[in-house]
Amino acid sequence: MNLLWKLLREHISLSQLVGFFVSNLIGTVIILLTIQVYADIRPIFKSGDSFLGDNYIIVSKRVTAVGTLLGGDLSFSGDEIEELEEADFTTSVGSFTSSKFGAYISLRMPDTGQGISSDIFFESVPNEYIDVKSRKWRFDAEDGRIPIIMPRNYLNLYNFGFSQSQGLPAVSEGIISKINLDVYLSGNGHNDKFKANIIGFSDRLNTILAPEEFMTWANSRYSDEPASPPTRLVLAVNNPTDEAIVKLFDERGYVVENNKLDDGKIAYFMRMVIYAVLSIGLFISALSLYILMLSIFLLLEKNSKKLENLTLIGYSVAQISRPYRRLTSMINLSIFALAMVVVYILRHIYIGIINTLYPEAVLPSMLTTLLVGGALVAVIIIFNNFIILRKVKSIRR
């Protein structure tokens, strides 16, 4: 046995170390499990709609029977937009721009030659609200290709309603994204044909969305009407669950489209719960680390005469502190390894529940947890080493 270890292990309190091991294991498991659960359930709430962040909401005015009969205005005035911009919960407001020209779309299946065609409309929002790689979300009049984002409902309507009744094949999102659509635009004496591509489907944007630059260009070419005030707004907010939003919207008769605010709320609450649980885990871990440090400090104090004598016969602070640093590092690494095993087992249990509730969910690996946990244990080990070195330095003569 290493003589230094034989000398310095005296006074090590097994019960204190076991206490630390168990409490830190609990803390670490809570931290790692929280991270893993968050990584596992996040895609379920975010699935399918990456075009609009959680903190964006789409606002329009409530359509009422009275309003319809009296020809009520559904557009937002400058004052109303200003009020929303100045509200505490808002970070920015963007307007939907509608097309003021005639548009006609034609879609033909490559294999069968069958197709559908329809009058359509376009809308746009400022590009900053759309989370699509800029390369795809661009319009150039010379190129003549229009990227569009469709509501997912439209595809469902086609697949489960229209195609069934007409004997047409159902199409997946992947296939339809590869099909070229013919778009005919007309107005103001112009009549042109364009190609369009569906670059994605959205659950939250209940419109056919085209890039802002297309809308500006097309409205000026195919229409000589002045720009009309927007009927829909997109709001970036700090916290979609803010009660002030509900209060103001109720007072003004505004509605949040699709009621998709709920997803944002769930995601927000989920984040809050995750932060709370994570904080508890971190608190337990920090507390147990504090106990470990106290235990080691006590040990060093009890062995201070030995540390002094070791220094006098020529041992350096680094050499003297090495057994203690090795001990704490081994304990912390063991805790991390054991915590990963526990998380793996617990995940095995809850993943069954997720799979039953969301069979289509694609769950991520445990890599994030492994990396975060690894980084955490590395920081703890470095911190422990530093503290022990400093303490030994202060004790030796």
Next chain:
Amino acid sequence: MKQIKLLNALPEVFVQREDICSDVWLKDLCFERGSHYLIEAASGVGKSSLCSFIYGNRGDYRGEILFDDKDISRFSEREWITLRNSNLSMLFQDLRLFSELTAMENVRLKNDLTHFKGSASIVALFEELSIADKMDIPVAKLSFGQQQRVAFIRSLCQPYNFIFLDEPISHLDSANSAIIADIVMREATEQGASIIATSIGQSLSLPYDYTLKL
């Protein structure tokens, strides 16, 4: 290291004293490598303080102590560790052995650092000092005289230019004292080192070049 100089040095606790009459304190003194010194002292005149100052574990003195003209009060931890493993050896008056380790383990603890002596030569020293049968016994169970010999063997397990022996034979009979004198003379000569021994009465019998009164 060739020289240890004391320039007007005095322990802080003696600053108020006016009756200092010493060959060491408040003098300019130089220990030269290769010469041997005996420092004779009565109790309470700072003998162990002198050893502690020179060995770097205490710094409560006035004046200057220089190793080869370098002020030791400015040495870093690293420099002291190097000095204690390759230039200075010390047989402490209070021995500073580890009571839970055996006699041999105490010696090995030092030799593991320096790798200066082979196992055979360590065993030979135990035999020469008549404590070979005590090698594997915890130091706590040895008499002070036996412990003194174990600490002496430990002090030989390193290269040095100066070896300090603080009352090395205070608990030894004359036969063992003579053996220690023989061994330390032999080993110091091999290394071309100085022996600096202290005594409050019975002193180690060596051909000293200088005898100083503390």
